[in-house]
Amino acid sequence: MELFAVADLPEIRPGDDLAALIRDRVDLDEDDVVCVASTVVSKAEGRLADLSAFPAGPRAREIAARLESISGDEKDPRFAQAVLEESTEIIMEAPFLLTESRFGHVSVNAGIDRSNVAGADLLLLPKRPSESAARIREELPADRVIVTDTCGRPFRHGQRGVAIGWAGMPASRDWRGESDRDGRELGVTVQNVVDELAAAANLVAGEGDGGTPVVVVRGFEFGDHAGSDAHFREVEGDFVRQALREWEFE
Ligand code: GDP
Ligand code: MN
Ligand code: MN
Ligand code: MN
Incomplete structure (x- = not known):
């Protein structure tokens, strides 16, 4: 698998056709995953x-x-x-x-x-990043698009990229029912591939004035796994969120 940034993208303005700007600068394969920083999606959408x-x-x-x-x-x-x-x-x-x-x-x-x-x-x-991803995907030869953002996280210092929208692939691949090397059946592992790809792309995009908001992931194979589009937890099963609701900063 290989990642590279799309070079020479301009400052993005409201109304810009992001897909056309990308298309003009890189020869995309059907199997590429195009990761776009939410910053430029938002700019193009006038946010x-x-x-x-x-x-x-x-x-x-x-x-x-x-x-x-x-x-x-x-x-x-x-x-x-x-x-x-x-x-x-x-x-x-x-x-x-x-x-x-x-x-x-x-x-x-x-x-x-x-x-x-x-x-x-x-x-x-962006208002609805997965819809943004789908619109960009429509206009690209590549079949998969992820909209990323840089985010902090609990328990760990520093920030990293996450997927906030995606199109053309499931959010996760489900390893449940598959085996580890000892033949033990995996019971809980659902691998959030859009977050993992977003983190890698964000690493290449950088955070400062690099001017590289679009990163192409080439050679990523989803493989023969079940897929799932579950991404953001529902409140009912989200015990950390439920605990935080009760908690009060003093
Ligand atoms: P975020 O993670 O989506 O909030 O985006 P960042 O602000 O961290 O920017 C990610 C990358 O995109 C950095 O390399 C920025 O320099 C670059 N970037 C941000 N806005 C633009 C833009 O309008 N045009 C170009 N070419 N690069 C941009
Ligand atoms: Mn930013
Ligand atoms: Mn951001
Ligand atoms: Mn960032």
């Missing part, structure tokens, strides 16, 4: 916004004041308002805002970005 578009309501003002008193840094209540408007559930309000986005992704500050955003205060995540 840039200014803070002035989010006049803060009482809840946002309360949250910002609390976060400001915890961190000692100034917090703009309009930013908290933007996070609230992008979210369907606030899982943690302090010491940072952890929410579920409208498409099911749990992240800090609803994944709203303030870096690599030209000409606006904020960049919101």
Whole structure:
């Protein structure tokens, strides 16, 4: 398996045809997985916004004041308002805002970005990243597309890439019922391949001014496994989220 970044992509603007920009710069195979940073999907979809578009309501003002008193840094209540408007559930309000986005992704500050955003205060995540992936895929010779974002995670320092949308392949391959080397049947292993590919692609894309938001994965074979599109946990089976709902920062 090989990964390489697509060279010479311009600064992406609202209305840009991302697929055409990619197509013009790389000869894609049908089997390639094209990983696209959500940042440029959002830019193309016009998800840039200014803070002035989010006049803060009482809840946002309360949250910002609390976060400001915890961190000692100034917090703009309009930013908290933007996070609230992008979210369907606030899982943690302090010491940072952890929410579920409208498409099911749990992240800090609803994944709203303030870096690599030209000409606006904020960049919101794509509204429905799997639909974005499907639209891009339609216009590419490659059959598989993943929309990625850089995300922190609990229990471990540092951030890494995750898949927030995908098209043309299942999210996971299911090893259950297959055997390990001792012939023992695997009972629980469902390998989230879109996250694993997103992490590898994100490693190549980088985080700064590299200008390489699109990475092609060539030679990845899904193999003869059952597939599953389960990706974001449902609340019912998500015991960590349930515990966090009960927990209160002091
Ligand atoms: P995120 O992980 O989706 O939030 O994206 P990042 O902000 O980390 O950017 C990922 C990569 O895309 C980095 O190499 C950036 O330099 C690059 N990048 C971000 N925006 C643009 C853009 O509009 N055009 C180009 N060519 N590269 C961009
Ligand atoms: Mn970013
Ligand atoms: Mn991001
Ligand atoms: Mn990133």
